[in-house]
Amino acid sequence: MLRHCPIPRFSSGPRRKMTKSSGKEKAPQAPPESLALELADPKEVTKEPIPPQKVLKIFSINIIAQSLPFCRRRMKRKLDHGPEVRSFTTGKKPCPSPTGQQYPATFGDLRAVNGQVPQRRRITSIQPPTGLQEWLRTFQSWSGPEKLLALDELIDSCEPTQVKHMMQVIEPQFQRDFISLLPRELALHVLSFLEPKDLLQAAQTCRYWRILAEDNLLWKEKCKEEGIDEPLHIKRRKVIKPGFTHSPWKSAYIRQHRIDTNWRRGDLKSPKVLKGHDDHVITCLQFCGNRIVSGSDDNTLKVWSAVTGKCLRTLVGHTGGVWSSQMRDNIIISGSTDRTLKVWNAETGECIHTLYGHTSTVRCMHLHEKRVVSGSRDATLRVWDIETGQCLHVLMGHVAAVRCVQYDGRRVVSGAYDFMVKVWDPETETCLHTLQGHTNRVYSLQFDGIHVVSGSLDTSIRVWDVETGNCIHTLTGHQSLTSGMELKDNILVSGNADSTVKIWDIKTGQCLQTLQGPHKHQSAVTCLQFNKNFVITSSDDGTVKLWDLRTGEFIRNLVTLESGGSGGVVWRIRASNTKLVCAVGSRNGTEETKLLVLDFDVDMK
Numbered sequence: 279m280l281r282h283c284p285i286p287r288f289s290s291g292p293r294r295k296m297t298k299s300s301g302k303e304k305a306p307q308a309p310p311e312s313l314a315l316e317l318a319d320p321k322e323v324t325k326e327p328i329p330p331q332k333v334l335k336i337f338s339i340n341i342i343a344q345s346l347p348f349c350r351r352r353m354k355r356k357l358d359h360g361p362e363v364r365s366f367t368t369g370k371k372p373c374p375s376p377t378g379q380q381y382p383a384t385f386g387d388l389r390a391v392n393g394q395v396p397q398r399r400r401i402t403s404i405q406p407p408t409g410l411q412e413w414l415r416t417f418q419s420w421s422g423p424e425k426l427l428a429l430d431e432l433i434d435s436c437e438p439t440q441v442k443h444m445m446q447v448i449e450p451q452f453q454r455d456f457i458s459l460l461p462r463e464l465a466l467h468v469l470s471f472l473e474p475k476d477l478l479q480a481a482q483t484c485r486y487w488r489i490l491a492e493d494n495l496l497w498k499e500k501c502k503e504e505g506i507d508e509p510l511h512i513k514r515r516k517v518i519k520p521g522f523t524h525s526p527w528k529s530a531y532i533r534q535h536r537i538d539t540n541w542r543r544g545d546l547k548s549p550k551v552l553k554g555h556d557d558h559v560i561t562c563l564q565f566c567g568n569r570i571v572s573g574s575d576d577n578t579l580k581v582w583s584a585v586t587g588k589c590l591r592t593l594v595g596h597t598g599g600v601w602s603s604q605m606r607d608n609i610i611i612s613g614s615t616d617r618t619l620k621v622w623n624a625e626t627g628e629c630i631h632t633l634y635g636h637t638s639t640v641r642c643m644h645l646h647e648k649r650v651v652s653g654s655r656d657a658t659l660r661v662w663d664i665e666t667g668q669c670l671h672v673l674m675g676h677v678a679a680v681r682c683v684q685y686d687g688r689r690v691v692s693g694a695y696d697f698m699v700k701v702w703d704p705e706t707e708t709c710l711h712t713l714q715g716h717t718n719r720v721y722s723l724q725f726d727g728i729h730v731v732s733g734s735l736d737t738s739i740r741v742w743d744v745e746t747g748n749c750i751h752t753l754t755g756h757q758s759l760t761s762g763m764e765l766k767d768n769i770l771v772s773g774n775a776d777s778t779v780k781i782w783d784i785k786t787g788q789c790l791q792t793l794q795g796p797h798k799h800q801s802a803v804t805c806l807q808f809n810k811n812f813v814i815t816s817s818d819d820g821t822v823k824l825w826d827l828r829t830g831e832f833i834r835n836l837v838t839l840e841s842g843g844s845g846g847v848v849w850r851i852r853a854s855n856t857k858l859v860c861a862v863g864s865r866n867g868t869e870e871t872k873l874l875v876l877d878f879d880v881d882m883k
Contacts, residue, residue: 458486466496474500474531497527505810506530510882533882537856538811540878541824542833549837549860550587552873554580560861560871562612564605565852569624570859571610572873575599579612581624584857584875591627595620602652604645609664611650613640619652621664631667635660644685651690651704653680659692661704673702675709684725689744691730693720699732701744711747715740724765729784731770733760739772741784751787755780762806769827771813773803779815781830791830798832799823800843805851814858816848820869822860836876841868 417428433441457465469477469490477500481491490496498509509526510533558576565571569590570582579593579600598615605611610622619633619640638655649670653659659673659680678695685691689710690702699713699720718735725731729750730742739753739760758775769790770782777800779793793813801818808814812833813825820842824833837860839846846869850861856879863871 455484455486457490462490465490466493469493470496470499474535492525492528494525494527497525497531501527501531501534504531504534506534529882533880534855536880537878540880541812544878546836547877550875550877552582552587552589552875553870554582554589554592554873555871557863557867557871559865560849560863560873561599561601562603563850563852563859563861563873564603564610565854565857565859566605569605570852570873570875571603571605571624572861573600573603573612574871575601577614579603579610579622581610581627582873584859587875593620593622593627593629595629595632598639601639601641602643604643604650606645611643611645611664613643613652615639617654617656619643619650619662621667631664633660633662633667633669635669635672638679641679641681642683644683646685646687649685649687651683651685653683653692653694655679657694657696659683659690659702661690671704671707673700673704673707673709675700675702675712678719681719681721682723684723684730686725686727688727689725691723691725691744693723693732695719697734697736699723699730699740699742701730701747711744713740713742713747713749715749715752722760722763724763724770726765726767729765731763731765731784733763733772735759739763739770739782741787751784753780753782753787753789755789755792758802761803764806764808766808769808771806771808771827773806773815775802777801777803777817777819779803779806779813779825781813781827793823793825793830793832795832797823797835804847804849807851807853809855814851814853816851816860818847819843820846820848820862822848822851822858837862837874839869844868 417425420428433444436444457468460468469480472480477491477496481488494509501507501509506527508530510530511526552570555572555574555576555578558574560572560574562573563571565584568584570584571579572582573579577594577596577599581590581593582588583590593610593612596612596614596616596618598617600612600614602613603611605624608624610624611619612622613619617634617636617638617640619636620629621631621633622629633652636652636654636656636658640652640654642653644651645664648663648665650662650664651659652662657674657676657678657680659676660669661671661673662669673690673692676692676694676696676698680692680694682693683690685704690704691699692702693699697714697716697718697720699716700709701711701713702709713730713732716732716734716736716738720732720734722733723731725744728744730744731739732742733739735758737754737756737758737760739756740749741751741753742749753770753772756772756774756776756778760772760774762773764771765784768783768785770784771779772782773779777798779799780789781791781793782789793815799815799817799819799821803815803817805816806813808827811827813827814822814836815825816822816837820837820839821835822837824836825831826833836858837848839848839862841864845864845866846862847864848860848862852859856877858874858876858878860874860876862874863869
């Protein structure tokens with residue numbers, strides 16, 4: 279049996295609680311209001327009760343669904359057959375909709391369906407006026423606009439007591455909870471159109487709405503929209519009241535929102551400082567899970583705990599500076615000026631294989647599953663099996679040092695100092711395409727399986743079709759070397775030695791944002807990373823900055839070295855959802871070489 283939950287009138291005052299004397303169940307304590315306020319835009323935060331426009335978004339759907347047959351049928355048809363409608367399976371059979379039911383066509387019919395006695399019969403002291411029925415038949419024969427005009431005139435002709443009588447008849451209908459009259463699946467479908475912050479506010483309305491607003495699959499969809507792919511299981515200290523279930527997906531959503539808030543405006547706690555590599559340059563940085571790996575021109579790599587900040591082990595074996603590295607699970611691969619690659623066990627620090635073959639510095643590499651492709655200053659690329667240490671293929675065709683490489687398991691893409699970008703089939707060792715167009719050295723590459731994006735010292739960025747080898751777009755606007763890029767879907771973020779960062783749409787070739795202004799970097803951009811909300815950039819000016827991806831607006835500095843501007847630099851950055859790792863130092867002794875680890879996580883206990 280469907281429950282009816284009275285909805286409080288919209289007012290600026292506090293909501294009155296239902297009491298036992300009213301014959302209705304007392305509403306349970308709602309979730310903390312701060313959760314709803316927390317998800318709201320800072321400009322919209324208020325301590326007022328639920329604003330009318332918020333609840334009206336639900337009412338406008340439900341009143342129509344209850345009153346208009348075609349809307350009800352259309353929503354039910356979409357629920358049963360529409361591909362865009364999500365199924366909220368609860369393990370219970372859905373509430374069946376009555377078959378053959380006559381839906382209300384007039385306000386009087388609606389009141390009758392809701393079980394109310396026609397209120398006009400309260401006035402029994404006089405007989406109905408002569409001609410009333412004829413007048414009503416005439417009213418029914420008019421068009422909709424004509425009826426509205428007649429009602430306007432009727433209201434203007436009424437005395438205040440008569441208007442009050444009309445309000446007493448009409449107003450209760452708009453205080454009813456039409457959500458509770460719908461089958462659970464349809465009610466959840468309606469609520470799925472609300473923003474998460476509105477869902478949290480709706481949960482404060484009454485018991486039944488809270489049960490609906492806590493639906494785990496409803497919050498799973500909200501998490502999916504935000505790219506959250508794991509629920510959060512936490513131990514609750516308080517006993518959950520009977521009839522309510524904890525939603526791990528809701529907890530995951532709230533946690534992610536709080537993490538994002540910490541990035542934007544949370545207190546910047548003192549970072550963990552990981553000292554090592556003496557005064558040498560940190561040339562490469564990897565960060566995955568709770569493990570950090572730094573490589574240096576001091577010939578070593580160091581493995582650190584991102585939790586404790588302790589150096590777990592130092593990987594010793596190279597006889598030249600380490601200039602490239604990759605990491606996956608417990609495997610670390612490094613490339614050096616000693617012309618070798620080494621495969622290490624991250625847990626034990628043991629060198630599993632030393633890969634010989636290159637005749638000059640191993641400058642770049644890309645790991646995919648069990649294979650790694652390395653690029654060298656000897657102008658060749660080599661494909662290695664990291665389990666056996668065997669060189670499987672050698673790719674020859676460049677006539678100058680290979681500076682960058684990408685590998686997706688099927689094709690290899692390389693960029694070199696010969697101004698060329700090449701696409702290879704590693705299995706046959708053939709060059710499928712030579713992408714010509716740059717007029718200077720190629721320093722950076724991105725490859726998503728469809729598009730190749732190359733950045734060059736000629737100041738341009740080019741977007742290529744990997745299948746045809748054609749140049750789709752030439753992205754212009756930077757004034758110097760494009761030192762770093764990152765590509766996700768169709769969004770490209772590029773960092774340049776001209777101190778600017780640009781956000782592009784590679785499908786249209788349009789520059790969406792340039793991250794500049796009074797808070798822009800004052801020197802070359804050294805590294806960058808972005809997600810769906812933020813862009814993080816580092817620079818030779820000794821700062822790490824946080825930007826809004828969508829608007830391009832500067833948010834704040836995450837790191838500011840005291841030696842910035844006088845020699846202190848941030849060489850590399852790597853970020854996870856909750857942590858930021860920065861490799862900092864200097865070339866003139868003004869800043870000690872070290873790693874900084876900033877934590878933006880939250881405690882959901």
